[in-house]
Amino acid sequence: MGRYGKIAWGCAAFLVLVASEPAVAVAPANARVIVSLNRLHDVAQREIQLGLLCQVAALHPETIIHARELETGFRALDRRIVAFADDLGMEELQLRAAYARENEVALRGEVNDIDALAMILSEDFDREYWVFVVRDHQAASDLLLSVAGTDRRLDALIAEVLRLLDRSSRTAIAAVTSIRPSSLPQSPKASPRSQPPKIEDQTRRGVKKAP
Numbered sequence: 001m002g003r004y005g006k007i008a009w010g011c012a013a014f015l016v017l018v019a020s021e022p023a024v025a026v027a028p029a030n031a032r033v034i035v036s037l038n039r040l041h042d043v044a045q046r047e048i049q050l051g052l053l054c055q056v057a058a059l060h061p062e063t064i065i066h067a068r069e070l071e072t073g074f075r076a077l078d079r080r081i082v083a084f085a086d087d088l089g090m091e092e093l094q095l096r097a098a099y100a101r102e103n104e105v106a107l108r109g110e111v112n113d114i115d116a117l118a119m120i121l122s123e124d125f126d127r128e129y130w131v132f133v134v135r136d137h138q139a140a141s142d143l144l145l146s147v148a149g150t151d152r153r154l155d156a157l158i159a160e161v162l163r164l165l166d167r168s169s170r171t172a173i174a175a176v177t178s179i180r181p182s183s184l185p186q187s188p189k190a191s192p193r194s195q196p197p198k199i200e201d202q203t204r205r206g207v208k209k210a211p
Helices: 003-020 028-057 061-087 092-102 104-118 122-147 152-177 199-204
Strands: none
Touching (some): 028 061, 028 104, 104 122, 122 152
C-alpha cells in the first residue's frame, strides 16, 4: 500500500472508530462547553492530519517546514483540549464520538478533501497545499468564531487556535500570491465545516452526566 493509500485508509478508519463509540453522557449544564470542545478538537485533528500528509507528499523544504509547524503546533494544542475534556469527565474517544454523531456528513466531507489532496503528486501538491490551507483555515476560523464566548474557561483555547490558524494562513497566502493563477491546476475545495448544533437542541435531547 502506497503512502497516500495509508493516509486515506487511516482517515477512513478514524471515521469508523468514532461512529462506533457509545453515546456520550454529558451534564446539561456543560452542553455549551462540550459543543465548543468538540469543535476545537475536530479543528486540531484536521490540521494535524493535513500537516502529516504534507510532510510525506511535499517536495519543497518551505512547504514541509510549514506542515511540520502546523502539525506540532496543533498537536500540542490538542493535548490541552483533551486535558480540559478529561477534567470534565470525557475521554478523547468520547469527545470524538460526540462530534461524529452530530456531524457525520461534515466528517466524511473532510476525509474526502484530504483524500483528494493526497492524490495530487510532485510539485502540483505543493501548490495545491497552499491553496487548500488558505480555504481550510478560513472555514475553521469562521466556525470557531461562532462558538467563541460560550464559556470563559475556553476563551484561551479558542484564542490560541485562532492565533495558530492566522499565523499559518499568512504564510499560505504569501505562498499563493507568489504563484501565477494560470499555473495552478483545479484545486480540491475544502468542504465547509458544519455549524455547531444549537445548545438548546442538544440539551433538549436529554444528555446525562458521565459516569
